[in-house]
Amino acid sequence: MEQIYTVSQINSYIKRIFVREQVLSGIVIKGEISNCKYHSSGHIYFTLKDSMSRLACVMFAGNRRGLSFTLKDGMSVVASGQIGVYERDGKYQLYVSHIYEDGAGILYERLERLKEKLSEEGLFSDVHKKELPYYAKTVGIVTADTGAAIRDIVNIAKRRNPYVQLILCPVCVQGESAAASIAHGIRKMDRHGVDVMIVGRGGGSFEDLFAFNEEEVVRAVYECKTPVISAVGHEIDTTLSDYAADRRAPTPSAAAELAVCELSQVYERISAYKKALSHNMLIRLENSKSRLDIIKSRMQYLKPDEIIRQRRQYLADITDRLNRIITLKTERNRHHLMLLSEKLNILSPLKRLSGGYAYVTLQEGQAIESIAQVKEEDLITVNLSDGSINAIVKDRTVR
Numbered sequence: 001m002e003q004i005y006t007v008s009q010i011n012s013y014i015k016r017i018f019v020r021e022q023v024l025s026g027i028v029i030k031g032e033i034s035n036c037k038y039h040s041s042g043h044i045y046f047t048l049k050d051s052m053s054r055l056a057c058v059m060f061a062g063n064r065r066g067l068s069f070t071l072k073d074g075m076s077v078v079a080s081g082q083i084g085v086y087e088r089d090g091k092y093q094l095y096v097s098h099i100y101e102d103g104a105g106i107l108y109e110r111l112e113r114l115k116e117k118l119s120e121e122g123l124f125s126d127v128h129k130k131e132l133p134y135y136a137k138t139v140g141i142v143t144a145d146t147g148a149a150i151r152d153i154v155n156i157a158k159r160r161n162p163y164v165q166l167i168l169c170p171v172c173v174q175g176e177s178a179a180a181s182i183a184h185g186i187r188k189m190d191r192h193g194v195d196v197m198i199v200g201r202g203g204g205s206f207e208d209l210f211a212f213n214e215e216e217v218v219r220a221v222y223e224c225k226t227p228v229i230s231a232v233g234h235e236i237d238t239t240l241s242d243y244a245a246d247r248r249a250p251t252p253s254a255a256a257e258l259a260v261c262e263l264s265q266v267y268e269r270i271s272a273y274k275k276a277l278s279h280n281m282l283i284r285l286e287n288s289k290s291r292l293d294i295i296k297s298r299m300q301y302l303k304p305d306e307i308i309r310q311r312r313q314y315l316a317d318i319t320d321r322l323n324r325i326i327t328l329k330t331e332r333n334r335h336h337l338m339l340l341s342e343k344l345n346i347l348s349p350l351k352r353l354s355g356g357y358a359y360v361t362l363q364e365g366q367a368i369e370s371i372a373q374v375k376e377e378d379l380i381t382v383n384l385s386d387g388s389i390n391a392i393v394k395d396r397t398v399r
Contacts, residue, residue, distance in 0.1 A: 200231030231255035
Protein backbone atom coordinates (compact mmCIF):
# COMPACT_ATOMS: atom_id res chain seq x y z
CA MET A 1 0.00 0.00 0.00
CA GLU A 2 1.32 3.44 -0.96
CA GLN A 3 2.28 5.77 1.93
CA ILE A 4 0.13 8.88 2.25
CA TYR A 5 1.78 12.18 3.36
CA THR A 6 0.25 15.31 4.79
CA VAL A 7 0.70 18.68 3.13
CA SER A 8 2.80 19.82 6.11
CA GLN A 9 5.11 16.82 5.75
CA ILE A 10 5.71 17.53 2.07
CA ASN A 11 6.35 21.24 2.64
CA SER A 12 8.70 20.43 5.53
CA TYR A 13 10.60 17.91 3.38
CA ILE A 14 10.98 20.40 0.53
CA LYS A 15 12.19 23.05 3.01
CA ARG A 16 14.93 20.71 4.24
CA ILE A 17 16.06 20.18 0.64
CA PHE A 18 16.39 23.94 0.20
CA VAL A 19 18.35 24.27 3.45
CA ARG A 20 20.85 21.60 2.44
CA GLU A 21 21.47 23.17 -0.97
CA GLN A 22 24.66 25.26 -0.66
CA VAL A 23 23.99 27.32 -3.80
CA LEU A 24 20.76 28.68 -2.30
CA SER A 25 22.27 29.57 1.09
CA GLY A 26 24.22 32.63 -0.11
CA ILE A 27 22.93 33.78 -3.47
CA VAL A 28 23.04 37.16 -5.23
CA ILE A 29 20.14 38.07 -7.56
CA LYS A 30 19.60 41.09 -9.80
CA GLY A 31 16.11 42.25 -10.76
CA GLU A 32 13.41 44.90 -10.77
CA ILE A 33 11.28 45.58 -7.69
CA SER A 34 7.49 45.24 -7.89
CA ASN A 35 4.66 44.93 -5.35
CA CYS A 36 6.84 46.55 -2.68
CA LYS A 37 5.12 46.82 0.73
CA TYR A 38 6.54 48.16 4.01
CA HIS A 39 4.76 46.28 6.80
CA SER A 40 3.97 47.86 10.18
CA SER A 41 6.22 45.23 11.80
CA GLY A 42 9.19 46.70 9.92
CA HIS A 43 9.45 43.87 7.39
CA ILE A 44 9.55 44.66 3.65
CA TYR A 45 7.74 42.39 1.20
CA PHE A 46 8.38 42.72 -2.54
CA THR A 47 8.92 40.80 -5.78
CA LEU A 48 12.01 40.68 -7.94
CA LYS A 49 11.29 40.24 -11.63
CA ASP A 50 12.95 40.19 -15.00
CA SER A 51 11.50 39.75 -18.48
CA MET A 52 10.80 36.06 -17.92
CA SER A 53 10.12 35.32 -14.22
CA ARG A 54 9.22 36.59 -10.75
CA LEU A 55 10.60 35.77 -7.30
CA ALA A 56 8.91 36.55 -3.96
CA CYS A 57 11.20 38.30 -1.47
CA VAL A 58 11.10 39.39 2.16
CA MET A 59 13.53 41.58 4.09
CA PHE A 60 13.04 41.35 7.83
CA ALA A 61 13.26 44.39 10.06
CA GLY A 62 16.57 43.24 11.57
CA ASN A 63 18.27 43.54 8.16
CA ARG A 64 16.81 46.97 7.33
CA ARG A 65 19.24 48.82 9.58
CA GLY A 66 21.89 48.82 6.84
CA LEU A 67 19.48 49.99 4.16
CA SER A 68 20.33 53.59 3.18
CA PHE A 69 17.54 54.10 0.58
CA THR A 70 13.84 53.42 0.17
CA LEU A 71 12.73 50.52 -1.98
CA LYS A 72 10.28 51.49 -4.73
CA ASP A 73 8.52 49.65 -7.52
CA GLY A 74 10.48 49.74 -10.77
CA MET A 75 13.85 50.15 -9.01
CA SER A 76 16.69 47.97 -10.34
CA VAL A 77 18.53 46.34 -7.45
CA VAL A 78 20.94 43.56 -6.52
CA ALA A 79 19.78 41.48 -3.54
CA SER A 80 21.69 38.84 -1.60
CA GLY A 81 20.38 36.29 0.86
CA GLN A 82 19.04 32.76 1.17
CA ILE A 83 16.22 31.04 -0.69
CA GLY A 84 13.95 29.06 1.57
CA VAL A 85 10.45 27.62 1.79
CA TYR A 86 7.61 29.27 3.71
CA GLU A 87 5.90 26.11 4.92
CA ARG A 88 2.49 27.60 5.69
CA ASP A 89 1.84 28.72 2.10
CA GLY A 90 4.01 26.09 0.44
CA LYS A 91 6.00 28.62 -1.58
CA TYR A 92 9.67 29.47 -1.81
CA GLN A 93 11.04 32.99 -1.52
CA LEU A 94 14.27 34.95 -1.14
CA TYR A 95 15.07 35.99 2.45
CA VAL A 96 17.07 39.17 1.76
CA SER A 97 20.00 40.10 4.02
CA HIS A 98 21.48 42.90 1.87
CA ILE A 99 20.16 44.92 -1.04
CA TYR A 100 21.84 47.54 -3.22
CA GLU A 101 20.79 49.79 -6.05
CA ASP A 102 21.91 48.58 -9.44
CA GLY A 103 24.96 50.89 -9.47
CA ALA A 104 26.03 49.53 -6.11
CA GLY A 105 25.20 46.10 -7.43
CA ILE A 106 28.06 46.34 -9.88
CA LEU A 107 30.38 47.13 -6.98
CA TYR A 108 28.89 44.24 -5.06
CA GLU A 109 29.56 41.79 -7.89
CA ARG A 110 33.14 43.08 -8.08
CA LEU A 111 33.40 42.69 -4.31
CA GLU A 112 32.21 39.08 -4.44
CA ARG A 113 34.74 38.16 -7.13
CA LEU A 114 37.59 39.77 -5.17
CA LYS A 115 36.41 38.10 -1.97
CA GLU A 116 36.48 34.69 -3.63
CA LYS A 117 39.94 35.34 -5.10
CA LEU A 118 41.52 36.52 -1.84
CA SER A 119 39.85 33.74 0.13
CA GLU A 120 41.38 31.13 -2.18
CA GLU A 121 44.79 32.74 -1.61
CA GLY A 122 44.33 32.27 2.15
CA LEU A 123 44.21 35.96 3.14
CA PHE A 124 41.18 35.34 5.36
CA SER A 125 42.42 32.14 7.02
CA ASP A 126 42.46 32.03 10.82
CA VAL A 127 45.91 30.43 10.64
CA HIS A 128 47.43 33.86 9.98
CA LYS A 129 45.57 35.71 12.74
CA LYS A 130 47.80 37.28 15.43
CA GLU A 131 46.85 37.62 19.08
CA LEU A 132 46.18 41.12 20.40
CA PRO A 133 48.51 42.19 23.23
CA TYR A 134 46.82 42.28 26.62
CA TYR A 135 48.51 45.53 27.64
CA ALA A 136 49.35 47.77 24.66
CA LYS A 137 51.57 50.74 25.42
CA THR A 138 51.31 52.27 21.93
CA VAL A 139 48.22 52.17 19.69
CA GLY A 140 48.44 53.20 16.04
CA ILE A 141 45.30 54.64 14.41
CA VAL A 142 44.86 54.76 10.64
CA THR A 143 41.79 56.86 9.86
CA ALA A 144 40.72 60.39 8.96
CA ASP A 145 41.94 63.11 11.33
CA THR A 146 38.42 64.57 11.44
CA GLY A 147 35.14 62.93 12.20
CA ALA A 148 33.49 60.94 14.94
CA ALA A 149 35.72 57.84 14.59
CA ILE A 150 38.95 59.42 15.83
CA ARG A 151 37.12 61.32 18.56
CA ASP A 152 35.44 58.18 19.84
CA ILE A 153 38.72 56.23 19.81
CA VAL A 154 40.63 58.95 21.68
CA ASN A 155 37.89 59.50 24.28
CA ILE A 156 37.46 55.82 25.07
CA ALA A 157 41.22 55.10 25.07
CA LYS A 158 42.00 57.95 27.48
CA ARG A 159 39.12 56.96 29.73
CA ARG A 160 40.28 53.36 29.92
CA ASN A 161 44.00 54.07 30.25
CA PRO A 162 45.35 57.66 30.22
CA TYR A 163 48.93 56.35 30.02
CA VAL A 164 48.55 54.65 26.63
CA GLN A 165 50.21 56.45 23.70
CA LEU A 166 47.95 57.05 20.69
CA ILE A 167 49.65 57.66 17.33
CA LEU A 168 47.46 58.89 14.46
CA CYS A 169 48.31 58.45 10.80
CA PRO A 170 45.69 60.61 9.02
CA VAL A 171 44.45 59.14 5.73
CA CYS A 172 41.71 59.71 3.21
CA VAL A 173 38.92 57.21 3.88
CA GLN A 174 36.56 58.03 1.01
CA GLY A 175 36.95 58.74 -2.69
CA GLU A 176 39.19 57.60 -5.52
CA SER A 177 42.48 58.14 -3.65
CA ALA A 178 41.24 56.56 -0.41
CA ALA A 179 42.49 52.99 -1.03
CA ALA A 180 46.06 54.08 -1.82
CA SER A 181 46.06 56.46 1.15
CA ILE A 182 44.83 53.80 3.58
CA ALA A 183 47.29 51.15 2.32
CA HIS A 184 50.19 53.64 2.61
CA GLY A 185 49.08 54.61 6.14
CA ILE A 186 48.97 50.95 7.25
CA ARG A 187 52.48 50.24 6.00
CA LYS A 188 53.83 53.45 7.50
CA MET A 189 52.28 52.70 10.90
CA ASP A 190 53.59 49.12 10.73
CA ARG A 191 57.15 50.43 10.30
CA HIS A 192 56.64 52.72 13.31
CA GLY A 193 56.51 49.64 15.56
CA VAL A 194 53.30 50.17 17.57
CA ASP A 195 51.86 47.38 19.74
CA VAL A 196 48.48 47.25 17.98
CA MET A 197 46.83 49.10 15.10
CA ILE A 198 43.24 50.28 14.52
CA VAL A 199 42.22 50.72 10.87
CA GLY A 200 38.79 52.08 10.03
CA ARG A 201 36.29 54.91 9.82
CA GLY A 202 32.78 55.85 10.86
CA GLY A 203 29.57 54.77 9.19
CA GLY A 204 28.45 55.51 5.65
CA SER A 205 26.86 54.01 2.58
CA PHE A 206 28.13 50.92 0.81
CA GLU A 207 29.94 53.14 -1.71
CA ASP A 208 31.44 55.30 1.06
CA LEU A 209 32.98 52.26 2.75
CA PHE A 210 34.16 50.59 -0.43
CA ALA A 211 37.79 51.78 -0.09
CA PHE A 212 38.18 49.16 2.68
CA ASN A 213 37.15 46.50 0.14
CA GLU A 214 39.92 47.40 -2.31
CA GLU A 215 42.57 44.75 -2.90
CA GLU A 216 45.57 46.94 -2.02
CA VAL A 217 44.03 47.80 1.37
CA VAL A 218 43.16 44.17 2.13
CA ARG A 219 46.69 43.03 1.23
CA ALA A 220 48.24 45.79 3.34
CA VAL A 221 46.19 44.60 6.32
CA TYR A 222 47.15 40.96 5.69
CA GLU A 223 50.87 41.71 5.30
CA CYS A 224 51.00 43.91 8.40
CA LYS A 225 53.29 42.50 11.12
CA THR A 226 51.45 44.51 13.78
CA PRO A 227 48.15 43.03 15.05
CA VAL A 228 45.35 44.88 13.23
CA ILE A 229 41.83 45.65 14.45
CA SER A 230 39.46 46.52 11.63
CA ALA A 231 36.71 48.98 12.60
CA VAL A 232 34.77 50.08 9.53
CA GLY A 233 31.32 51.62 9.77
CA HIS A 234 28.67 50.23 12.07
CA GLU A 235 27.97 46.72 13.33
CA ILE A 236 25.99 45.70 10.23
CA ASP A 237 28.75 46.83 7.85
CA THR A 238 31.29 44.23 6.78
CA THR A 239 34.28 44.79 4.49
CA LEU A 240 37.05 42.59 3.16
CA SER A 241 39.46 44.37 5.50
CA ASP A 242 37.45 42.87 8.37
CA TYR A 243 38.17 39.37 7.06
CA ALA A 244 41.90 40.01 6.61
CA ALA A 245 42.38 41.75 9.97
CA ASP A 246 43.43 39.90 13.11
CA ARG A 247 40.27 41.12 14.86
CA ARG A 248 37.06 42.82 13.71
CA ALA A 249 35.35 45.45 15.83
CA PRO A 250 31.74 46.44 15.07
CA THR A 251 32.54 50.15 15.57
CA PRO A 252 35.62 52.37 16.12
CA SER A 253 34.56 52.74 19.76
CA ALA A 254 34.57 48.95 20.18
CA ALA A 255 38.00 48.84 18.53
CA ALA A 256 39.36 51.23 21.18
CA GLU A 257 38.00 48.92 23.90
CA LEU A 258 39.73 45.94 22.28
CA ALA A 259 43.04 47.75 21.81
CA VAL A 260 43.30 49.55 25.15
CA CYS A 261 43.15 47.56 28.36
CA GLU A 262 41.18 49.30 31.10
CA LEU A 263 43.60 50.39 33.80
CA SER A 264 41.29 49.39 36.64
CA GLN A 265 41.23 45.85 35.21
CA VAL A 266 45.03 45.82 35.16
CA TYR A 267 45.11 46.84 38.84
CA GLU A 268 42.52 44.17 39.66
CA ARG A 269 44.53 41.57 37.76
CA ILE A 270 47.76 42.55 39.54
CA SER A 271 45.94 42.42 42.87
CA ALA A 272 44.56 38.98 42.01
CA TYR A 273 48.05 37.78 41.05
CA LYS A 274 49.42 39.17 44.31
CA LYS A 275 46.78 37.35 46.35
CA ALA A 276 47.30 34.14 44.40
CA LEU A 277 51.08 34.41 44.82
CA SER A 278 50.80 35.03 48.56
CA HIS A 279 48.34 32.17 48.93
CA ASN A 280 50.57 29.78 46.97
CA MET A 281 53.64 30.83 48.97
CA LEU A 282 51.83 30.23 52.27
CA ILE A 283 50.70 26.83 51.07
CA ARG A 284 54.24 25.90 49.99
CA LEU A 285 55.67 27.14 53.29
CA GLU A 286 53.11 25.12 55.23
CA ASN A 287 53.84 22.05 53.13
CA SER A 288 57.60 22.50 53.62
CA LYS A 289 57.12 22.98 57.36
CA SER A 290 55.02 19.82 57.56
CA ARG A 291 57.64 17.85 55.65
CA LEU A 292 60.37 19.21 57.92
CA ASP A 293 58.40 18.19 61.01
CA ILE A 294 57.94 14.70 59.58
CA ILE A 295 61.66 14.39 58.82
CA LYS A 296 62.52 15.70 62.29
CA SER A 297 60.22 13.14 63.88
CA ARG A 298 61.79 10.39 61.82
CA MET A 299 65.27 11.51 62.81
CA GLN A 300 64.33 11.49 66.48
CA TYR A 301 62.76 8.09 66.10
CA LEU A 302 65.63 6.61 64.15
CA LYS A 303 68.50 8.08 66.32
CA PRO A 304 71.54 7.48 64.08
CA ASP A 305 73.95 6.94 67.01
CA GLU A 306 71.63 4.26 68.39
CA ILE A 307 71.43 2.66 64.95
CA ILE A 308 75.24 2.59 64.79
CA ARG A 309 75.43 0.91 68.22
CA GLN A 310 72.83 -1.62 67.17
CA ARG A 311 74.72 -2.34 63.96
CA ARG A 312 77.97 -2.77 65.90
CA GLN A 313 76.26 -5.18 68.29
CA TYR A 314 74.79 -7.06 65.36
CA LEU A 315 78.24 -7.23 63.76
CA ALA A 316 79.74 -8.57 67.01
CA ASP A 317 77.01 -11.20 67.25
CA ILE A 318 77.62 -12.23 63.64
CA THR A 319 81.40 -12.45 64.35
CA ASP A 320 80.85 -14.67 67.41
CA ARG A 321 78.48 -16.87 65.50
CA LEU A 322 80.95 -17.16 62.63
CA ASN A 323 83.79 -18.11 65.04
CA ARG A 324 81.63 -20.78 66.65
CA ILE A 325 80.74 -22.20 63.26
CA ILE A 326 84.41 -22.23 62.21
CA THR A 327 85.47 -23.92 65.49
CA LEU A 328 82.70 -26.50 65.19
CA LYS A 329 83.58 -27.29 61.59
CA THR A 330 87.30 -27.51 62.49
CA GLU A 331 86.58 -30.01 65.28
CA ARG A 332 84.34 -32.06 63.02
CA ASN A 333 86.98 -32.13 60.29
CA ARG A 334 89.73 -33.05 62.81
CA HIS A 335 87.66 -35.96 64.16
CA HIS A 336 86.89 -37.11 60.62
CA LEU A 337 90.60 -36.90 59.76
CA MET A 338 91.46 -39.08 62.77
CA LEU A 339 88.97 -41.70 61.64
CA LEU A 340 90.43 -41.72 58.15
CA SER A 341 93.94 -41.96 59.62
CA GLU A 342 92.94 -45.02 61.63
CA LYS A 343 91.43 -46.65 58.60
CA LEU A 344 94.52 -45.87 56.57
CA ASN A 345 96.77 -47.25 59.33
CA ILE A 346 94.80 -50.47 59.39
CA LEU A 347 95.11 -50.84 55.62
CA SER A 348 98.76 -49.72 55.47
CA PRO A 349 101.34 -52.36 54.19
CA LEU A 350 103.78 -51.14 56.85
CA LYS A 351 101.38 -52.38 59.50
CA ARG A 352 101.52 -55.86 57.99
CA LEU A 353 105.29 -55.71 57.71
CA SER A 354 105.59 -55.20 61.44
CA GLY A 355 103.85 -58.57 61.89
CA GLY A 356 106.71 -60.49 60.20
CA TYR A 357 105.72 -60.01 56.58
CA ALA A 358 107.93 -58.62 53.82
CA TYR A 359 107.21 -56.57 50.67
CA VAL A 360 109.30 -57.80 47.70
CA THR A 361 109.95 -55.62 44.63
CA LEU A 362 112.10 -55.74 41.53
CA GLN A 363 115.05 -53.33 41.30
CA GLU A 364 112.79 -50.98 39.37
CA GLY A 365 110.39 -50.86 42.33
CA GLN A 366 107.64 -52.98 40.76
CA ALA A 367 105.94 -55.25 43.29
CA ILE A 368 106.51 -59.00 42.77
CA GLU A 369 103.19 -60.80 42.90
CA SER A 370 104.20 -63.99 41.07
CA ILE A 371 107.44 -65.98 40.58
CA ALA A 372 106.80 -65.64 36.88
CA GLN A 373 108.00 -62.03 37.21
CA VAL A 374 111.60 -63.11 38.14
CA LYS A 375 114.27 -65.45 36.95
CA GLU A 376 117.51 -66.71 38.46
CA GLU A 377 120.23 -64.13 39.13
CA ASP A 378 117.69 -61.24 39.15
CA LEU A 379 118.25 -58.58 41.78
CA ILE A 380 115.29 -58.08 44.12
CA THR A 381 114.61 -55.96 47.18
CA VAL A 382 113.01 -57.38 50.35
CA ASN A 383 111.30 -54.59 52.35
CA LEU A 384 110.81 -55.21 56.08
CA SER A 385 109.33 -53.00 58.77
CA ASP A 386 112.71 -51.71 59.87
CA GLY A 387 114.65 -51.72 56.54
CA SER A 388 115.24 -53.47 53.24
CA ILE A 389 117.47 -56.34 51.92
CA ASN A 390 118.94 -56.55 48.42
CA ALA A 391 119.13 -60.23 47.22
CA ILE A 392 119.89 -62.34 44.16
CA VAL A 393 117.45 -65.01 43.00
CA LYS A 394 119.23 -68.41 43.14
CA ASP A 395 116.35 -70.72 42.62
CA ARG A 396 112.59 -70.66 41.86
CA THR A 397 110.16 -73.24 43.15
CA VAL A 398 106.75 -73.41 41.52
CA ARG A 399 103.95 -74.76 43.69
